[in-house]
Amino acid sequence: MSGSKLDPIDRKILAELQADGRMTNVELAKRVGISAPPCLRRVRTLEEAGYIRGYHADVDSRELGFEVQVFAMVGLQSQAESDLSAFEARCRDWPLVRECHMLNGEVDFVLKCVAPDLSTFQSFLTEQLTSADNVGSVKTSLVIRCAKDEPGVPFDVLEARLTSAS
Template sequence: MPGVKLDPIDRKILAELQADGRMTNVDLSQRVGISAPPCLRRMRALEEEGLIRGYHADVDERALGFDVMVFAMIGLKSQAEEDLEAFEALAQSWPLVRDCHMLNGEIDFILRCVAPNLSTFQKFLTDHLTSAPNVASVKTRLVIRTAKREPGVPFELLDQTTSV
């Protein structure tokens, strides 16, 4: 949404919701320093603009038994738009794929995958990923540990005159 102008209150609403999407509108309004009705109107406007895409719980994969996280770097045979879109559709259909990003350079896509164990990921790799149409190469990297994983954006870097 380039060019969307946000005032300091809108940025503060976004920052507060990013930090805690479960808070009530009353709590949010108190944190941003306005009354509840205009706070709710602003929040709804931010949702309608697409700046708030949803509200989600940040679950711990490993605590839920998903002990394997893998980054898969995908090279395609063709980068024609219809082939890129076809691969993206496939990636969206695979439950183990949690993130899919198109890159520039040697690698066309990087996928972040989670699985309960290595054999489940290996079965996905051989049955689905490497055999997918238009896939020329797959390189994988097993995550040993995660030092930082922070969703959202660093609102503290935005100054008062920056537009989103």
């Protein structure tokens, strides 16, 4: 299975950096129980192997004036691969669309969108999204509040699995 090349220290590194991506290498090394140089080597290896995709500041979009968040469920008219890709490409070009996931089931895509205000979003919705080629149905839901937002890996679950599997 995936991840079998990682030892417990590597997983601890990933967990710590997921929790605090700006942690100092010496602090990280202290926490995972090795000295700084091998710790840094491991981090570099994990980055190059793709376990770590990048590091990002978590910026509060509401504080910056993006007060509207919306989930949009999109159904297309054609599900041919070329049409799916074309729609995905358009999503990548729309800055208000922050996430685009293709789904199974009755809905083809779920989009997470942001906007400064409702009217901006509605303009986008009617002028761009709904009127785009091949878009059949669009159902939108405003986010009223967010109870949990912790993208990433539940390392506690991972460790529990590996422990029981050993």
